[in-house]
Amino acid sequence: MGREATITPEQVHAVADAIKAEGSKPTLRAVRERLGQGSMGTIAKLLQQWKVGQERQAAAELVLPPALQRAVLDFMAAELSATRAPLEAELAEQQQTAADLAAENERQADTITEQGEALDALAAEKAAAEGKAGQLAADLIGAKEEAVHERQAAEAARTELAKATLRLEAMPRLEADLAAIRAELAKxxxxxxxxxQQAAVLTAQKADLEGRLVDAKKEAERTAAQLQRAQERAEQQAEALADARVTIQTAQARAEDLAGQVEQARKDAKAAGEEAAILRGQIAAQGERPASATAPKSKTPKA
Known part of the structure; x- marks a missing residue:
């Protein structure tokens, strides 16, 4: 399967003209690097066409006098006749070699493309195979786990079978136990x-107790209300008692003050009595002195 050309002769010719205008030689590698795409064989074939066109253009641009042109043309014809045949043969051989190289290059490019497509197909097949292998591995693990479960189930079944066999062997004893259990069940x-029946009695008692409890709650509420009122009265009485205590304390303070005043008055009165007694004694002493001078000594003076 051949590939479509990705470059055109116009592109190759334009690049070659640009390189020539820059003063460089338009080689195959330079043109390929400037283009950045295309196969070497295709570029070589198109570049060769450009070179042939350049040679024809150069030949067409030569302008000489007719006589000189005839002389030159005759000379060139002679020279060309002498050298044209081997050059044409060599050119044909080179062109054939270039064409063969281009064809081989294109075949190799096609082969590489086909190999790339085959590689992509193989990669897809490999991915599918890996996925299938993964699925098979998962299925294998699941099968192993299922086999383990089945093995465990078979082991459990064998154990249950052994237990059932033992139960069958113990059937007479179990029947006796069943009869005993039935008797106990009847009891x-x-x-x-x-x-x-006792629960029914207890239910009735419970209903009665609940009724009594309701009455007791009501009585407790009444008692609480009375207690609240009593507490309020007690608080009022406590407040009155506190006021009375304050009044009593005030009265006691006044009484203590009055008692102090009375005590002071007593002291003052006692002192005044003592002073009065002294004064009376002094007055009496002064009044008795003249009388004692005339009165007989046997008489006692008046107090």
Whole structure:
């Protein structure tokens, strides 16, 4: 499968003209680097076409006098006749070599493209195979786990079978135990009936107690209300008692003050009595002196 050309002759010719205008030689590598794309074979073929055009243009631009042109043309014709055949043969050989190289290059490019496509296909197949392998590995792990579970289930089934076998062997004893259990169940049933009856009695008692409790709550509420009123009265009385205490303390303070004043008055009165007694004694002494001078000595003076 051939590839479409990614470059055109016009592009190659334009690049070659630009390189020539810069004063450089338009080589195959220089043109390829300037283009940045295209195969070397295609660029070589298009560059060769450009070179042939350049040679024809150079030949067309030569302008000489007719006589000189005829002389030159005759000379050139002679020289060309002498050298044209081997040059043409060599040119044809080079062109064939270039064409072969270009064709080989294109075939190799096609091969590389095909190999790339095949590599992509192989990568996709590899990814699919890896995915399938991963799925198979997961399935294998799941199968192993399932086998382990089945093995465990089979082991559990064998254990249950052994237990069932033992239970079958112990069936007579189990039947006796069943009879005993049935008897106990009958007793428990009778006990349950009695318990239900007792529960009914207890329910009635509970209803009665609940009624009493409601009455007790009401009585407690009334008592609480009375207690609240009593507390309020007690608080009022406490306030009155506090006021009375303040009044009493004030009165006591006044009484203590009055007692102090009375005591001071007593002291003052006692002192005044003592002073009065002294004065009376002095007055009496002064009044008795003349009388004692005329009176007989046997008489006692008046106090």
């Amino acid at each position: 428990e049933r009778q006990g349950r009936i009695e318990a239900e």
